[in-house]
Amino acid sequence: MSFLIINASPRKNKNCHQAVEQIKDIFDGNSVDYKILNIWDMNIEYCNACGYCNQNGICHIKDDMKDLYKEFDLSKGTIVVSPVYFDCIPAKLKSLIDRTQAFYASKYILKKPSIDRNKHRMGFFISVGGSKVYKTQFLASQIVVDFFYKSINTKLIDNLYISNTDEVEIKDNEKALEDIKKISIRLIKEVGL
Template identity: 30%
Template sequence: MKLLALTASPRKEGNTELLLRSFLDGIESAGWETETIRLNDLNYRPCQACDRCAPTGKCVVQDDMQLLYPKIIACKALVLVTPIYFGSLSAQLKMYIDRFQCWWHAKYNLNKPFILPEEERPAYFLTVGALKNKEYSESARKIVGVYCHIVNLKLRGSLCFRGYDEPGSIAGEPKNLEKAFQDGVAFATE
């Protein structure tokens, strides 16, 4: 099984990436193969709403998103990881999501989705915010839920930590990373 993780923080080994590392340790302990891609390392534009994808379901903007579409089609599970920015996702993840407008056309206009709904291909969401407001992680999770619905992924669960700002502070309480590890094991073995 191949799980693809997309991280959306510009901070290397910040809180969300540490959380993901433990989640992936859990996944790998169950024998899965994983690949992680840092969206911040890619060059891609926001959706241009040109609608040139409408006849084919394929985005015409030639940038690094073209590397990701086949990887999403090929993976057996997807994990999306973002810090909370202004009560929502980071721009890196929101831009990625908007670039799936072509898959909206593929599903609803062309009736040719790239992932079949009956596969029930699983997805998971990890996020960390500095503040204790639950609404922020809820609003981020809802957007990821809409994305999963459009691309026919089944959002199996999420892990949202609040109250961590300094890079690495999430690891100050080992129970956080242990929880991520156990969630990874459960995700891989459910």
């Protein structure tokens, strides 16, 4: 597997889906392997801070995260496409990110990483806001996602913030489509595919 593309929106065929489709088309056109994770269709429980991973380096919860831990480790990178909910990411994405505490615990508490820390992985983040741009629209999302990329040992090469999608959908926003294309191509080149 090459890349994981996380679609963090529950809305089918809307703006995040349109951004994912643009990435998919670029990857298909460049023969890049990928897997799309529509996380709202997945069973991902909340982290309950039980401390199991602090002692064992893995999470004890049996759900779809069990396979995702392996996929993050095997991937060449991860792309997150997320809507903005109250200046941050949706709860489902936050749950996925919180569950990567198992990687953090294995690396920093137990000093026995459960993810290959020497593997060269790269990714980027697309945050989609329906309203017109305002100063803090993407701030909280970015802070959380920065920690996520560190947890999964992936270099975050770029962030793309797309505002005003309630009025202009991504599929009709030539600048947004071009920016997605540029970042996707850059990602392909930087990982050497």
